Amino acid sequence: xxRRFAGLPLVLLILAVAVxxxxxxxxxxxxxxxxxxxxxxxxxxxxxxxxxxxxxISADWISEATTDEKGRYELTSPxxxxxxxxxxxxxxxxxxxxxxxxxxQGKVAAWLGKLKGRPVPQRYGxxxxxxxxxxxxxxxxxKTLELKR
Numbered sequence: 001x002x003r004r005f006a007g008l009p010l011v012l013l014i015l016a017v018a019v020x021x022x023x024x025x026x027x028x029x030x031x032x033x034x035x036x037x038x039x040x041x042x043x044x045x046x047x048x049x050x051x052x053x054x055x056x057i058s059a060d061w062i063s064e065a066t067t068d069e070k071g072r073y074e075l076t077s078p079x080x081x082x083x084x085x086x087x088x089x090x091x092x093x094x095x096x097x098x099x100x101x102x103x104x105q106g107k108v109a110a111w112l113g114k115l116k117g118r119p120v121p122q123r124y125g126x127x128x129x130x131x132x133x134x135x136x137x138x139x140x141x142x143k144t145l146e147l148k149r
Contacts, residue, residue, distance in 0.1 A: 027052065027061055029082035031140035032075040035067075036092055038117040038147040042071025045095040046120055048145065050075055050097060050134065051127055053087040066095040083136045090132035093125040094118075121149055 032050065034068035036043045050063045063083035065073035075083045094112075112118060123129040124147055134143050 003136045004077070022043045023081065024056070027054075027084040027086070028138065029056055029077065029080050030085050030136055030138050031081060032053050032063070032136055032143055033140075034073055034081045034143040034145060035071045035147045036073060036147065037071055037149055038120065040146075041117050043067055043092070043120065043147070044071060044118050045115055047091075047093050047095040048073045048075070049091045049093075050088040050136070051091070052084045053089055053133070057084060059127075075099075082140070085136050085138045088134050088136060089127040089130060090130070091125055091127060091130050092120060092145060094120055121147065 036046055036048055042069055046067050048065050048067065052061055060078050061084050063075040063077040065075050067073045075081070077083065097111065098110050102110055124132065132145060134145075136143075
């Protein structure tokens with residue numbers, strides 16, 4: 001009887017390794033657009049990031065966009081346009097400075113001075129302090145982000 005089950009530990013080990021190594025499917029992306037405002041005024045040239053809240057999703061799935069002059073954004077990730085379907089922590093921070101003025105601090109200061117609603121409150125800039133959480137639905141969504149001073 002003992003010889004009959006002698007190979008059982010080896011079979012169980014192979015099964016455990018096979019189950020542990022199965023690759024989970026890639027997350028699904030859905031289009032996300034919206035407007036960012038601060039105290040009711042659209043925020044231009046801010047960086048919006050949607051970070052999937054589900055554990056185990058790599059940074060390759062973080063979606064971001066820079067708002068235009070009307071505060072509008074359209075998310076994209078390194079894996080494609082949109083954001084992962086599901087819950088996200090959202091950050092909003094100062095956007096990038098245009099490349100053509102990046103090396104001239106005087107021009108950068110003048111450019112930032114023209115932007116309305118500055119500075120963006122720091123609490124929105126990190127996942128540790130941002131109160132923004134958004135659910136992205138399959139099929140796409142319009143998400144307005146209302147920031148307060």
